[in-house]
Amino acid sequence: MANKISARARIELEAEKLTEPIAAKHGVRIYDVEYVKEGSEYYLNIYIDKDGGVGILDCEAVSRELSDRLDEADLISDPYTLVVSSPGLGRTLTKDRHLQNSLGEKVEGKLFKPSAEIGGKEFEGILTAYDADAVMIEIEPAAVPSGKKKKGKTDQAAAPEGPRTVAVPRKDIAVLRLYLDI
Numbered sequence: 508m509a510n511k512i513s514a515r516a517r518i519e520l521e522a523e524k525l526t527e528p529i530a531a532k533h534g535v536r537i538y539d540v541e542y543v544k545e546g547s548e549y550y551l552n553i554y555i556d557k558d559g560g561v562g563i564l565d566c567e568a569v570s571r572e573l574s575d576r577l578d579e580a581d582l583i584s585d586p587y588t589l590v591v592s593s594p595g596l597g598r599t600l601t602k603d604r605h606l607q608n609s610l611g612e613k614v615e616g617k618l619f620k621p622s623a624e625i626g627g628k629e630f631e632g633i634l635t636a637y638d639a640d641a642v643m644i645e646i647e648p649a650a651v652p653s654g655k656k657k658k659g660k661t662d663q664a665a666a667p668e669g670p671r672t673v674a675v676p677r678k679d680i681a682v683l684r685l686y687l688d689i
Contacts, residue, residue, distance in 0.1 A: 518542045518551070518583055525576050526553055526569070533568045535561055538594040539601065542583070549587035551577070554594040566591045597687035606637045613686035614644065618679050625673060631686055632670070641674040642683065 512520070523540045530537050538554040555561050555569055570591040577589065600606055600614065615631040622628070625646070632646035647670050 515542050529572045549585050551589050553591045561593045597684050599684045615686045616683040617681045619681045645670045645672050
């Protein structure tokens with residue numbers, strides 16, 4: 508029995524296939540494709556990237572050619588707005604290719620619910636590895652406030668020395684993106 512995919516996922520896959528040769532022709536690569544509904548409006552967001560970053564002229568060239576291709580393909584029956592843009596500096600990491608290209612980079616994330624291993628819902632650290640089930644993040648130990656030890660606790664309960672690697676289940680991650688130090 509074949510896997511059924513949602514209409515949204517089908518549109519995203521087909522739009523990516525249509526965009527690939529256009530992106531290559533203009534010297535950019537596809538970072539991500541999203542078909543989303545915001546309020547009563549539908550948007551087909553195409554995020555493109557290239558070494559050194561994309562500019563407005565890159566986005567305009569891809570958008571013009573892709574718009575014609577999408578009209579020919581009649582891929583989307585509802586009225587929608589095509590948006591071609593850069594993924595931005597604090598880009599989200601949602602696909603394996605994003606994770607692969609970000610290995611060794613500092614990332615920040617938020618979980619759906621707090622994790623005892625992380626010490627809350629938010630984390631930041633170095634992305635060291637990933638697999639189908641988890642991402643491995645090298646996290647610096649949390650600072651232990653001085654004079655805050657509870658009665659009867661010893662120094663052994665203090666944060667470990669040096670960074671530690673934590674396996675964060677992908678299903679628990681609400682958002683994971685490149686760290687943006689602003």
